[in-house]
Amino acid sequence: MDILNRLAESIDYIEKYLDQPLKHEEIAKIAYCSKFHYQRMFYMLTGVTLADYIRKRRLTVAAQELAAKWLMLLLNTATTHLRAFSRLHGISPSQAREKGRTLRAFPRLSFHIQIKGVLKKPFQVIGKALEVTVKDDQNKKDIPAFWNELNHNGFTDSLKPHIGPLGFLGVCMDFNDQADTFNYVIGVEKTTADTPAGCVEKPIPAATWAVFEAIGPVNPAVQATWERIFSEWFPATGYELANAPQFESCPKDGDIMAQDHITEIWIPVVKQK
Template sequence: MDILNRLAESIDYIEKHLDQPLKHEEIAQIAYCSKFHYQRMFYMLTGVTLADYIRKRRLTVAAQELAASHIKVVDAAFKYGYNTPESFSKAFSRLHGISPSQAREKGRTLRAFPRLSFHIQIKGVEDMNYKIVEKEPFQVIGKALEVTVKDDQNKKDIPAFWNELNHNGFTDSLKPDIGPLGFLGVCMDFNDQADTFNYVIGVEKTTADTPAGCVGKSIPAATWAVFEAIGPVNPAVQATWERIFSEWFPATGYELANAPQFEAYPEDGDIMAQDHITEIWIPVVKQK
């Protein structure tokens, strides 16, 4: 439950500072998370990005203030984080369907994006089977791509990266070196300042040599929670990630550790098969 309490505290902080500059790093610190992990967890739990939530909450509160007071539109724009009245008016109109000036008119309908609250959702439909694995340090060999989480660009770039390496023969070239985990898709080297991370497609290194054209990445020793996503990779993997953050973490005594995360795919698996199994490896620590 600690994770839910900390998320609730971060929402309290956002609500108290809607009319002030909000830095994602400071919000994440309240939840004892890195910026990257907080933003990812926030999206998994809510279905909206942190930036979008803040924007919609500011526009909701701004509309209420315009309707109930004599604040000028230009003052409301600056108060809620917009550089110009024009940019404020455009964003306001997209959410509410009317201009800020029209919000003053009696009888106008305004849209309210509600404040979030967090709780455990007991579904009782499917068990979440997992295992805890202690694994020594290992290396991954493959190709790396720096991707950004801004505007969910990583969700476009990573599938395109897989397609590229599958079609140009690179993944086939790794098969002689493939380890027991199969093919790996690793998220690592998180850069909170730039909102980027490295995504590595490769295999666990099992020989002394690194094949030509490959980079080597070190994965530290860690405790891992390992989950099975059963079914076609899309949507089974994404659905399992969502359940991990929305159901498993809040209900257990574990927290996300600051280490790489990865998905493991069988060497010859059919990613579209109903019985295909993708393993999701998440580094964890026991709550203090």
């Protein structure tokens, strides 16, 4: 349960310094994670982004106390926080001071599958790469659009002669914590000496992989499985996420809308120290 204890400690840190500027990097360090992986895990477990959680907790405390320092924190950061206050509570901070007003609360968080293990040698992925940002969940829009683009322009069909046993791959890699970005590669495992024209070649290191099956239409089966991995599997095991690419694999001729469609989610893991 170390991962839940670390997350709980990070929540303690947020609550302790809620009235001060909070850096996501510092919060992630409490949980022994990179900023990217912490933010992703936080969202998987809670259903809200880290930034949204902090903002709503500040708004809640401000609503509960309406003390000068809390209102000054809101007033001095950005006018967007004033709008956020109004959206959450339906009234402005000044109206909240009026007698008989009711305010909403966002409580503090507390933290109270088919799988196989695979040890795989390093390999290469060939395909197209797109840099995406996790800010405002933009990656959740850009990645499906990227798949649609490559499916419609014939690129994925052009990869079928080169496809390996893993099928089509969607790889998250090259994580940049400072910029909140990573590269998403749509491709296949390289099985020939030559790299097809127009393709990039990306290395995948040797690793121990936990491989999960997401059964059913890709949307919503894959996202639901990701959430269960972080909320159920990691907390109940002695493993944690390794610093390596993560990827999903689909059969080359699979029907992604079929009820029995299987998408494999490959996550690099290491034993907790």
